[in-house]
Amino acid sequence: MATTLTGVAASPGIAIAKAFRFANQSYTPQKQTAADAEAEAGRLRQAIEKAKGEIENIRRLTEQKLGAQKAEIFEAHLLLLEDPDLVDAVFDKIAGERLNAEYALYEVTSGVVEMLLELDNEMVRERAADVKDVSGRIMSHLTGKPYATLSGISEDTIILAEDLTPSDTAQLDLNYIRGFVTEIGSRTSHSAIMARSLELPAVVGAGTLPASIAEGMPVILDATEGRVFVDPPEQVLAEYREKKRQYDERRAELKRLAQQPSVTADGAHLELAANIGSIEDLTKVLENGADGVGLFRTEFLYMGRNSFPSEEEQHQTYKHVLEKLDGKRVVIRTLDIGGDKELPYLELPKESNPFLGLRALRLCLKREDLFRTQLRALLRASVHGRLNIMFPMIAVLSELREAKRVLEEEREKLEREGVPVSDSIEVGMMIEIPAAALGADHLAKEVDFFSIGTNDLIQYTMAADRMNESVAYLYQPYHPAILRLVDMVIKAANRAGIWTGMCGEMAGDPTAIPLLLGMGLNEFSMSAGSVLPARELVSRLSKTEWAALSEQALAMGTQEEVKQFVEQRSNL
Numbered sequence: 422m423a424t425t426l427t428g429v430a431a432s433p434g435i436a437i438a439k440a441f442r443f444a445n446q447s448y449t450p451q452k453q454t455a456a457d458a459e460a461e462a463g464r465l466r467q468a469i470e471k472a473k474g475e476i477e478n479i480r481r482l483t484e485q486k487l488g489a490q491k492a493e494i495f496e497a498h499l500l501l502l503e504d505p506d507l508v509d510a511v512f513d514k515i516a517g518e519r520l521n522a523e524y525a526l527y528e529v530t531s532g533v534v535e536m537l538l539e540l541d542n543e544m545v546r547e548r549a550a551d552v553k554d555v556s557g558r559i560m561s562h563l564t565g566k567p568y569a570t571l572s573g574i575s576e577d578t579i580i581l582a583e584d585l586t587p588s589d590t591a592q593l594d595l596n597y598i599r600g601f602v603t604e605i606g607s608r609t610s611h612s613a614i615m616a617r618s619l620e621l622p623a624v625v626g627a628g629t630l631p632a633s634i635a636e637g638m639p640v641i642l643d644a645t646e647g648r649v650f651v652d653p654p655e656q657v658l659a660e661y662r663e664k665k666r667q668y669d670e671r672r673a674e675l676k677r678l679a680q681q682p683s684v685t686a687d688g689a690h691l692e693l694a695a696n697i698g699s700i701e702d703l704t705k706v707l708e709n710g711a712d713g714v715g716l717f718r719t720e721f722l723y724m725g726r727n728s729f730p731s732e733e734e735q736h737q738t739y740k741h742v743l744e745k746l747d748g749k750r751v752v753i754r755t756l757d758i759g760g761d762k763e764l765p766y767l768e769l770p771k772e773s774n775p776f777l778g779l780r781a782l783r784l785c786l787k788r789e790d791l792f793r794t795q796l797r798a799l800l801r802a803s804v805h806g807r808l809n810i811m812f813p814m815i816a817v818l819s820e821l822r823e824a825k826r827v828l829e830e831e832r833e834k835l836e837r838e839g840v841p842v843s844d845s846i847e848v849g850m851m852i853e854i855p856a857a858a859l860g861a862d863h864l865a866k867e868v869d870f871f872s873i874g875t876n877d878l879i880q881y882t883m884a885a886d887r888m889n890e891s892v893a894y895l896y897q898p899y900h901p902a903i904l905r906l907v908d909m910v911i912k913a914a915n916r917a918g919i920w921t922g923m924c925g926e927m928a929g930d931p932t933a934i935p936l937l938l939g940m941g942l943n944e945f946s947m948s949a950g951s952v953l954p955a956r957e958l959v960s961r962l963s964k965t966e967w968a969a970l971s972e973q974a975l976a977m978g979t980q981e982e983v984k985q986f987v988e989q990r991s992n993l
Contacts, residue, residue, distance in 0.1 A: 423650065423653050423657075426602065428624040428625055428627030430644050430645060431608050431613035431625045431644070432644055433644050433950070434622030435622060435642065435643055435644065435665040436579055436599035436642040436665075437658070437661060439576065439578055439637050439639060440578075440651065441574065442582075442634065443580050449527065452521070464522050464563060465525075468559045469502055469508065469559055475558055476495055477499070496726060501551060511525045533549075534549045553586065571589055571593055571598070574594055574598060577597055578599065579599055579642050580600070580601035589612075590611065593621065598621070599621075599622070601621070601642075602623070602627050603627065604630055610625060638651055675953035679708065679953065680710055683955075684959070689938075691712075692944040693947070694947075696714075696948060697717050699721055700741050703742065705949035709952040711749075711949060712749060713746060715945075715947075716752055716811075717752065719755065719795070723758065729791065732797050736797075739798060739802035739808075743803075746807070751808055751809065752809040754851070755782065755796070755810065756785055759780020776877075780814060792827060793831055796828050796831045797834075800828075803843035808843060809870065810849070811850060811870075816857055850868050851872050851873070853925075858878065862913045865914050872924050873924070874923075874924055875926065875927040882903060883895045883900070898926070898927045898933055899933060899974075899987070900983070901983060905975055911941050911942060920943040920944065922944030923946065929948060929955055932987050932988070936967070938959065939968045939971030961991075
């Protein structure tokens with residue numbers, strides 16, 4: 422019987438293949454008294470060592486397929502196997518309560534998973550999947566039951582699962598696996614991030630999968646719209662075969678634009694840049710012909726490890742990115758930790774509202790040792806390309822001046838040491854706090870550029886957590902209040918003679934692009950996969966025409982009115 426599911430379009434594309442129900446069945450062991458607690462502890466140690474070997478193999482496989490940055494999640498898995506809050510607690514249960522190893526492991530890890538799932542922070546909640554993955558591997562070695570794997574699939578398949586752990590996703594054979602659907606998850610979950618890296622269609626958060634979905638049933642995965650059709654009628658199959666053909670043809674056509682300039686229909690030149698989180702992301706940046714890197718999220722250099730990256734390690738990374746871009750602009754954001762991005766080894770005090778707390782530049786100014794190390798690495802790398810340094814989360818002018826003071830001090834130190842530093846570095850800041858947008862006139866006099874971070878600007882302006890499903894309706898990028906703030910920032914930049922970019926999700930949004938073009942945005946930075954569709958769209962738009970139309974949109978009252986207006990005028 423035909424079934425239709427809806428979820429989050431986590432990685433775009435269309436796939437048609439057979440269903441494969443994948444599950445690592447949860448196992449609840451019997452509670453038993455251990456006659457020999459030391460023998461039980463020995464069994465656990467052996468199981469942990471075997472799990473370590475498996476995870477290390479998966480880490481190497483991931484590094485080969487996706488690069489070192491994506492493989493770092495497995496470094497975190499290896500650290501979990503040495504985490505005293507997890508592993509030592511299991512040994513203590515065995516010794517103190519004389520429990521069998523299976524039940525001690527089950528009781529401790531179940532408690533950790535439950536605790537993580539109760540937290541408000543979405544990224545922390547997703548750590549529960551890591552704990553499940555690691556404990557499942559240990560349990561498989563204790564019980565002798567194999568841990569389910571996706572590596573043996575040998576025909577065209579769409580995976581249907583409750584969730585996919587990072588190690589599940591790393592083992593996907595792209596010769597046969599055409600996409601996947603999960604019951605839970607979001608665009609920021611590990612499986613979604615890896616799917617985008619692999620350019621594999623994926624729909625997550627589709628809800629409980631009906632038991633009626635049998636192995637081998639035909640499945641249509643429409644990951645552009647977030648829809649899944651199971652056992653569809655022949656008419657729907659035929660329709661989607663044609664849609665897939667058109668989608669694949671369009672992607673091939675767009676690839677031809679990779680070496681073309683980003684120019685509007687009336688001859689205005691723009692920069693369509695890409696956001697990256699690691700050097701491995703550069704492959705897609707270059708393949709898609711981005712005009713530069715508009716945001717390098719350096720916090721990912723600090724995550725998935727147990728100590729800070731050294732100055733030399735950072736220097737080599739920044740140098741590599743600058744050299745690869747071969748003279749194109751590279752905007753590197755200084756450390757943006759806090760909010761939904763945590764560093765356990767930084768040992769920051771617990772905050773009741775971390776999004777409004779000690780994060781990003783605020784943290785860097787508090788921990789100048791970390792800030793100075795990063796700035797030295799950036800300054801040393803500056804001679805290898807066109808570097809722009811960008812400070813995040815600035816609310817007031819004094820923060821900007823303080824950050825620039827530290828930067829200049831490190832420049833002077835390096836010059837005294839005889840280390841060459843470029844004299845053409847542009848220094849800018851993100852506009853992501855309403856106070857900064859409202860004070861843009863003053864801030865613009867002291868920077869070379871602005872980059873508007875719409876993800877935070879929207880949630881702060883609307884007072885709505887973008888991770889909270891209950892208030893997701895208030896995440897409104899086309900709301901006139903947001904558009905007016907953006908317009909205010911661009912006008913302030915124009916008066917000061919500096920350029921303005923945007924590095925939030927809105928920059929690659931086809932509904933927002935015409936409006937931003939009309940407002941005079943100079944640089945649009947987005948995911949690498951969005952660059953070519955944006956270039957094709959821009960080539961059909963007149964900047965002059967949209968300058969007038971965007972003024973009309975700014976005068977509207979609701980997001981719905983703006984969206985309908987843009988769709989009518991641009992034939993989206």
